[in-house]
Amino acid sequence: MALTVYDLWKSYHEKLDTEVTLSGWVRTSRTSKSFGFIELNDGTHFKNIQVVFGENLNNFDEISKISLGSSINVNGKLIKSPGDKQPFEISASSIEILGFCDPEFPLQKKRHSPEYLRTIAYLRPRTNLFRAVFKVRSLLAFAIHKFFTEKNFVYVHTPIITGSDCEGAGEMFGVSTLDMNNPPRTEDGKIDYSKDFFGKQTNLTVSGQLAVENFCMAFRNVYTFGPTFRAERSNTQRHASEFWMIEPEMAFSDLNDNMDTAEEMVKYLIRYVLENAPEEMEFFNQWVDKGLLERLNFLLNSDFGRVTYTEAMDALIKSGKQFDYKPEWGIDLQTEHERYLTEEVYKRPVFVTNYPKGIKAFYMRMNDDGKTVAAMDLLVPGVGEIIGGSQREERLEMLEKRITEMGLKKEDYWWYLDLRRYGTNKHCGFGLGFERMVMYMTGVENIRDVIPFPRTPKNAEF
RNA sequence: GGGAGCUUAGCUCAGUCGGUAGAGCAACUGGCUGUUAACCAGUUUGUCGGGGGUUCGAGUCCCUCAUCUCCCGCCA
Numbered sequence: 169m170a171l172t173v174y175d176l177w178k179s180y181h182e183k184l185d186t187e188v189t190l191s192g193w194v195r196t197s198r199t200s201k202s203f204g205f206i207e208l209n210d211g212t213h214f215k216n217i218q219v220v221f222g223e224n225l226n227n228f229d230e231i232s233k234i235s236l237g238s239s240i241n242v243n244g245k246l247i248k249s250p251g252d253k254q255p256f257e258i259s260a261s262s263i264e265i266l267g268f269c270d271p272e273f274p275l276q277k278k279r280h281s282p283e284y285l286r287t288i289a290y291l292r293p294r295t296n297l298f299r300a301v302f303k304v305r306s307l308l309a310f311a312i313h314k315f316f317t318e319k320n321f322v323y324v325h326t327p328i329i330t331g332s333d334c335e336g337a338g339e340m341f342g343v344s345t346l347d348m349n350n351p352p353r354t355e356d357g358k359i360d361y362s363k364d365f366f367g368k369q370t371n372l373t374v375s376g377q378l379a380v381e382n383f384c385m386a387f388r389n390v391y392t393f394g395p396t397f398r399a400e401r402s403n404t405q406r407h408a409s410e411f412w413m414i415e416p417e418m419a420f421s422d423l424n425d426n427m428d429t430a431e432e433m434v435k436y437l438i439r440y441v442l443e444n445a446p447e448e449m450e451f452f453n454q455w456v457d458k459g460l461l462e463r464l465n466f467l468l469n470s471d472f473g474r475v476t477y478t479e480a481m482d483a484l485i486k487s488g489k490q491f492d493y494k495p496e497w498g499i500d501l502q503t504e505h506e507r508y509l510t511e512e513v514y515k516r517p518v519f520v521t522n523y524p525k526g527i528k529a530f531y532m533r534m535n536d537d538g539k540t541v542a543a544m545d546l547l548v549p550g551v552g553e554i555i556g557g558s559q560r561e562e563r564l565e566m567l568e569k570r571i572t573e574m575g576l577k578k579e580d581y582w583w584y585l586d587l588r589r590y591g592t593n594k595h596c597g598f599g600l601g602f603e604r605m606v607m608y609m610t611g612v613e614n615i616r617d618v619i620p621f622p623r624t625p626k627n628a629e630f
Numbered sequence: 631g632g633g634a635g636c637u638u639a640g641c642u643c644a645g646u647c648g649g650u651a652g653a654g655c656a657a658c659u660g661g662c663u664g665u666u667a668a669c670c671a672g673u674u675u676g677u678c679g680g681g682g683g684u685u686c687g688a689g690u691c692c693c694u695c696a697u698c699u700c701c702c703g704c705c706a
Contacts (some may be wrong), residue, residue, distance in 0.1 A: 194632070198666075198668050200661095200663060200669095201662055203665090204640090205668085222663095225677095250664065271657060276656050277656080278641075278655060338704065339704085396706080400704055401631060401704090403699095404705095405699095407706080412706095433699085501701085556706060599705095603706080
């Protein structure tokens with residue numbers, strides 16, 4: 169394979185004073201009358217390589233005026249740099265323009281606002297910020313598989329098109345091939361989905377959890393990692409219509425095992441990225457969030473907080489702070505409450521456990537007090553809720569009772585209920601919002617800026 | 631789904647009391663023998679988001695539509 173920028177940064181010592189050939193894009197250029205500098209990058213490494221050129225080039229005039237974004241091929245000698253900003257550089261003997269970049273190119277040699285860059289999402293991966301973000305996103309995805317594989321978890325591909333019509337995790341996008349202008353109707357005038365592609369109403373998945381629980385009962389420790397879809401009209405910095413989720417599920421385990429795994433995983437992911445993307449992380453620390461590295465390193469060396477919902481509510485009430493929503497046992501934690509807890513009270517990630525049953529899903533295990541369920545949310549400073557999980561209700565009678573209480577139909581969950589008939593056991597799992605992890609890792613504040621082509625209400629451009 | 635704010639040059643933004651359009655950067659031209667978001671000099675750039683209204687006169691005030699952003703709800 170051809171030499172890359174990555175190769176040179178890793179082993180330039182060995183190649184000093186040898187002839188090299190390198191292709192890439194012009195990131196910036198600075199020229200004088202008889203010489204000039206080009207910062208070259210081919211995307212394989214965060215840092216650029218400086219190319220020095222002089223009047224010995226047969227196309228010196230053309231190269232002097234080269235526009236930012238053009239792709240070039242450079243031949244020259246790798247030498248120690250006289251400048252102190254870089255240890256080495258290429259002294260060019262020839263430079264070929266492979267693809268000229270039109271001066272209309274919208275990316276300039278200056279900072280652009282993230283809002284503007286969203287309007288040119290097809291070009292933004294060429295900026296420093298987005299190259300760093302998407303490199304970290306890639307590393308995080310790999311680290312997730314690495315973590316679970318090392319722990320002997322089995323990766324399960326749960327379906328993206330689902331036929332279970334009430335997963336209870338949010339509004340769903342329908343999947344249909346019916347003619348929307350003239351759909352078949354049943355006798356009572358409703359749309360007749362028995363005529364649809366799958367012979368029933370189907371949707372894009374909102375969670376792989378119910379499906380992955382089945383594999384949990386076969387492999388003990390499993391996880392899914394894939395796209396999920398929510399048709400909520402959420403207009404916030406941390407919600408997207410299409411996002412990725414990691415959902416591990418563990419048999420013969422309880423809520424404490426669940427939190428232990430979640431904490432170990434989050435720390436593993438952070439450590440992996442810090443070790444494998446030091447340049448990108450330094451960039452975030454300098455330009456996006458000044459306290460990022462300090463906060464992440466502190467986190468690695470501390471235990472996450474663990475409090476019950478009841479204790480958290482007491483802390484909110486006792487704080488005396490004026491909230492828009494008055495804290496009171498039984499209400500769900502509002503965003504302002506969550507942020508206050510993780511950012512002001514504990515100043516680190518904190519698990520909140522054992523929520524009132526009325527505000528949580530039907531499958532969460534009823535505690536002995538009859539009032540709370542074995543749920544846990546992980547709140548982190550700056551992002552808020554990053555993980556939601558629970559110990560699952562393993563007792564058939566109790567699960568049926570909860571389904572009825574919540575106004576759901578047992579028939580819709582017949583195969584899920586069967587798990588409680590065929591060798592049931594206490595088990596647990598959680599969902600980690602992948603993008604929220606990327607946000608926490610990079611300090612980037614808007615979920616639209618950690619997804620290559622984000623989908624949000626009224627926006628599916630590119 | 632509820633609420634608030636924004637929209638002025640390619641980008642980032644200023645525009646006073648309602649009086650007829652500005653800066654920096656970019657681009658372009660020229661200069662410069664080691665630059666580091668290079669520097670210096672000059673030149674070019676406008677449907678002031680769309681529509682309507684008030685007024686002698688609207689970027690500025692009012693109505694309306696749209697976009698974007700932020701907050702809340704939903705959740706990851």
